[in-house]
Amino acid sequence: MSSQNVLEIKHVKKHFAVPKGLLHAVDDVSFSVKKGETLGIVGESGCGKSTLGRVILRLHEPTAGNILFKDMDITTFSKEEMRQMRQHMQIIFQDPYASLNPRLTVSQIIEEPLTFFKLYKTDKERKARVAELMDLIGLPQRAYNAYPHEFDGGRRQRVVIARALAINPDFIVCDEPVSALDVSVQAQILNLMVDLQKQLGLTYMFISHDLSVVKHISNHVGVMYLGQLIEKASKSAFFKRPLHPYSMALLSAIPSVNVKEKKDKIILKGEISSPINPKPGCRFAPRCPFVQDACLEKDPEFKEIEDDHFVACHRVEEFAQGLLHYH
Numbered sequence: 001m002s003s004q005n006v007l008e009i010k011h012v013k014k015h016f017a018v019p020k021g022l023l024h025a026v027d028d029v030s031f032s033v034k035k036g037e038t039l040g041i042v043g044e045s046g047c048g049k050s051t052l053g054r055v056i057l058r059l060h061e062p063t064a065g066n067i068l069f070k071d072m073d074i075t076t077f078s079k080e081e082m083r084q085m086r087q088h089m090q091i092i093f094q095d096p097y098a099s100l101n102p103r104l105t106v107s108q109i110i111e112e113p114l115t116f117f118k119l120y121k122t123d124k125e126r127k128a129r130v131a132e133l134m135d136l137i138g139l140p141q142r143a144y145n146a147y148p149h150e151f152d153g154g155r156r157q158r159v160v161i162a163r164a165l166a167i168n169p170d171f172i173v174c175d176e177p178v179s180a181l182d183v184s185v186q187a188q189i190l191n192l193m194v195d196l197q198k199q200l201g202l203t204y205m206f207i208s209h210d211l212s213v214v215k216h217i218s219n220h221v222g223v224m225y226l227g228q229l230i231e232k233a234s235k236s237a238f239f240k241r242p243l244h245p246y247s248m249a250l251l252s253a254i255p256s257v258n259v260k261e262k263k264d265k266i267i268l269k270g271e272i273s274s275p276i277n278p279k280p281g282c283r284f285a286p287r288c289p290f291v292q293d294a295c296l297e298k299d300p301e302f303k304e305i306e307d308d309h310f311v312a313c314h315r316v317e318e319f320a321q322g323l324l325h326y327h
């Protein structure tokens, strides 16, 4: 058993029945995350990032596949067992305005999960834990009795983080936690999350459509395209040498500070396929300039092409050997 893995998911699918057929929101995704890592998941809107995050916590039931949390297959857990499990796995959503109850004060919000999981015997112990958490996330004690609407987005997101951390989870799915915030506040929240990770030994799966944010916070990067994970690698390998043509296009779109490294932005032509009843073959094929017959016939295997570098592309060996390039 690979007990270093906090999370391991195997061939996970989530299909939604829609009027025109089956929408493959997550389609055969496998990966693992080790303790203390941050796996950043990037991809365009609608590629299945949020659905994947929710399926991992079983907020959506997976259509197929296995989800192992610390080597326990949680897909077999009952609803009650899963509720208890959420003490160890938490999720933080994008919109701190929507995810906080406006009728509760900040301290009541942070206290709620402590009461739910009955973690402290006395009122005094619980209150002391709330004070400790407010300190941890940098909120002054005088904010105790404030209501969320009195706070700006950054402070609200701090409250959301404190609430998620209250019960000492090991693993947190962070679903676009800074996307609704001003850029200056984004960096503060990201830095806070990194500090907390170091202090508390947390493991994150960090979902974002913004590759610069993922670059800032992650040590591993996964790219999704139309429900599938098409590349996963360490951050350094990914940013140095992406091996999937879609990842290359994504990377070319982030501005480089280094003028010498300046690359041309790759403009992808062609239509994004529909996630409803997808045809066999690579989902990226209709937009891929390197497409061949095999790409239209068969799903590419998601395979380890170099140590810890996984890619789903029929032509990955040619990319790895430097035989194929854009432009």
Ligand SMILES: Nc1ncnc2c1ncn2[C@@H]1O[C@H](COP(=O)(O)OP(=O)(O)OP(=O)(O)O)[C@@H](O)[C@H]1O
Pocket (backbone or CB within 6 Å): 016, 018, 023, 024, 025, 043, 044, 045, 046, 047, 048, 049, 050, 051, 052, 209, 275
């Ligand atoms: N409850 C649902 N019923 C039907 N289809 C759904 C449902 N939830 C999501 N989808 C579809 O699943 C696909 C993936 O959506 P998802 O929200 O996971 O993508 P995303 O990458 O997180 O996008 P965004 O960044 O815009 O949130 C989309 O086509 C979406 O329309």
